[in-house]
Amino acid sequence: MSALEKNAPQKSDLLPESLRDDFPILSGDVLDGHPLVFLDNAASTQRPRQxxxxxxxxxxxxxxxxxxxxxxxxxxxxxxxxxxxxxxxxxxxxxxxxxxxxxxxxxxxxxxxxxxxxxxxxxxxxxxxxxxxxxxxxxxxxxxxxxxxxxxxxxxxxxxxxxxxxxxxxxxxxxxxxxxxxxxxxxxxxxxxxxxxxxxxxxxxxxxxxxxxxxxxxxxxxxxxxxxxxxxxxxxxxxxxxxxxxxxxxxxxxxxxxxxxxxxxxxxxxxxxxxxxxxxxxxxxxxxxxxxxxxxxxxxxxxxxxGIGLDAIHRHQQALVKRAYQGLSQITGLRILGPAPEHRAGLVSFAFEKIHAHEFAQVLNDQFGVAVRAGHHCTQPLHATLGITASTRASFYLYNRLADIDRLLEGVAAVQAKFAPQGRRRKARGG
Amino acid sequence: MDQEELYQEHILDHYEDPFHRGTLEAATHAHQEKNPLCGDVVRIELELDAQGKICDLYFTGEGCVISQASASMLLEQMHGKTIDDLKQFSADDMLQLYGPRLTPNRQKCCLLSWKVLQSVVHSPVDGAS
The missing domain is CATH 3.40.640.10 (Type I PLP-dependent aspartate aminotransferase-like (Major domain))
Structure with a gap:
């Protein structure tokens, strides 16, 4: 992970984590035992107390x-x-x-x-x-x-x-x-x-x-x-x-x-x-x-x-997406959809050839507390152009932090290990 | 819901080593459907004889573990049965056959092949007798 550290986002690009206190849902108990890592912001965001x-x-x-x-x-x-x-x-x-x-x-x-x-x-x-x-x-x-x-x-x-x-x-x-x-x-x-x-x-x-x-x-x-x-x-x-x-x-x-x-x-x-x-x-x-x-x-x-500033919010998300892009790039068999971080807003969609997006969304949710989107994200023609039917999308906002990205990467690696082909054989019925 | 329970070993077995995945040259009926929510697809081809017995059936498709493993489990269950058996096999039966309890959205994944199979008897293949 040395490349990751070398290109680590500047601290000054990141917004203070204290703003998370403004969002009641982020400290709520959504899933037993897992702090919420909400990475479905392109679908809809959460609301601050204000x-x-x-x-x-x-x-x-x-x-x-x-x-x-x-x-x-x-x-x-x-x-x-x-x-x-x-x-x-x-x-x-x-x-x-x-x-x-x-x-x-x-x-x-x-x-x-x-x-x-x-x-x-x-x-x-x-x-x-x-x-x-x-x-x-x-x-x-x-x-x-x-x-x-x-x-x-x-x-x-x-x-x-x-x-x-x-x-x-x-x-x-x-x-x-x-x-x-x-x-x-x-x-x-x-x-x-x-x-x-x-x-x-x-x-x-x-x-x-x-x-x-x-x-x-x-x-x-x-x-x-x-x-x-x-x-x-x-x-x-x-x-x-x-x-x-x-x-x-x-x-x-x-x-x-x-x-x-x-x-x-x-x-x-x-x-x-x-x-x-x-x-x-x-x-x-x-x-x-x-x-x-x-x-x-x-x-x-x-x-x-x-009050926070949309420039600052943009820089924050650029830092997050850079980290996510670099981390996902290192996972074998994973295809990142779309351009390099410098042409990209704060979201990353990806697909595995052998593992369906639903498995990512399910296991990321159930085992890691990470909420992502799985499916065609209302862009069926684009998915057809890309030659896939579904992808997994992680999308960020001002309250996400580098630790959220790391949790995502950890979860993706776990899903990949869990669903890798293992030469399983179906048991004969009634046997 | 316990995640480990969702992907039980026998389900992963069906996913990796499915029952009758492929096409059926002698098919008299064929039908396919897509889950508009996620784009998962299942196609079932089946051969019915004059007595309404399912002589053989095969599926193809693309999608998540639940949609594809459930198709394999359903075909294994229905192989050699009759149209009447098929009509009596309810959505609840399908969810029970699958096993682990599913959230409403994932039930759609599980019921995709069941829906296709319920419709396939109304979709004769052109030229089939």
Missing amino acids: VIDAICRVYERDYSNVHRGIHTLSERSTEQYEQAREKVRALIGAEHVEEIVFTQGTTASINLVAQSWGGANLKPGDEILLTAMEHHSNLVPWQQIASKTGAVLRHVPITETGLLDIATLDQLLGPRTRLVALTSVSNTLGTINPISTIAAQAHAVGALVLVDAAQSVPHQPTNVRTMGADFMAFSGHKMLGPSGIGVLYGKRELLDAMPPFMGGGSMIQEVGLESFTPAALPAKFEAGTPPIVPAIAMSAAIDYLS
Whole structure:
């Protein structure tokens, strides 16, 4: 393990372990006798006390429906809900607060754009450019709208090392390309994609750019304007907030021109029996009672993350992923999916030829207290491209520490030993 | 749940040395399914005679220990039985045959081959008499 020590992460890159005290679940007894090592953060993260307290505070003192009443509680809830919108604007560097639409999550945000913008703008033969590494939530909504409108889907392939093959962009982008929809960070490969470069090329042919930022906004600084995003989607529960809240960012002139997606209360200016006039942004896209408390709790999560600093969080995870990558690289028979640590966010997926991902997840959980994801991580086409059906994924966040990585590596070695072929023979029945 | 119990020796034996893993040239029926949760696949090919007896059956597939070992155990159990036996063999019977108690998600792994076998009699192979 000398190579490991030589390349040991700088102490200064790591966040203080004391922040773990903010997360009640990390000290809880999830599994008998095992401290929890939670490495499934790309699926959903845990919450600090500050976020849990914010949820209780609103329900105990401030809760009512928003944008409705003139009573005190409605004013308090409305004010906090709208403050949350401003926090999100500042977090991602959007120009106007009405460019922030609250949704149920990344999936809902992408569906909103596909149905509203896509339904109004796509014509037969128009092209939507996706990539081979998209999550199902950035594939299926486009498949649905393409089949409805006659639009055509194309895909940027990946290189051998798990990067987007951006040399193909010249060929794939053209006058028919209306939209490029891609992830900023692959939830399976961990690849950090060069969004601003790709966006510049897309804009040069007149295409819009939608960024699935579910795996990047929680982990690194984000600026929609320098990225060149026309639309961006992300979720609260992947950044210490509750589930049921997400964000759609859209450039004001684009959102303004789009028809409403869902109809109902809140999204209207005026309603008659036969017709309605939609409300102005962002209410136009927030039909019905919105996720009020989740939005307010998400703003508490943003406060928490900003207090630590997303730069510092990114550096911390780079240190963790470097250690994990180096450790896993030394295990014979293990295939790491995706690029080297310098092109990678804080997650590592891997596969063994002879041992299924389920065995890793099961034994890591039962014997080591390590929670990882096993399966296709909602990227079936990517797994097919890689020639596998499932992989095991360890994904990190600010509360993970080097000891967690070491526990993972210890567990992986144990699984490998346990399931190595041993020349077993099935016993004759009844014998 | 005790992890050691989950991967009992006889289960690992079935995984490494499965019963009738392969294809069946004389197959009259064939069916395959995928567990959408994890991508595990099991395909079963079987030969039924005119009396509804399962003369022979084989499986292929890809997946975790539980999905593949349970397929082997199920085929061994059903070899030489009839369609009626098969129809009467419930999901609970399958979980019992497997042995160790499974969490709901892992039950899906265990029941994949059982689901395929329940459907296979409705999937005649083209050209088979």
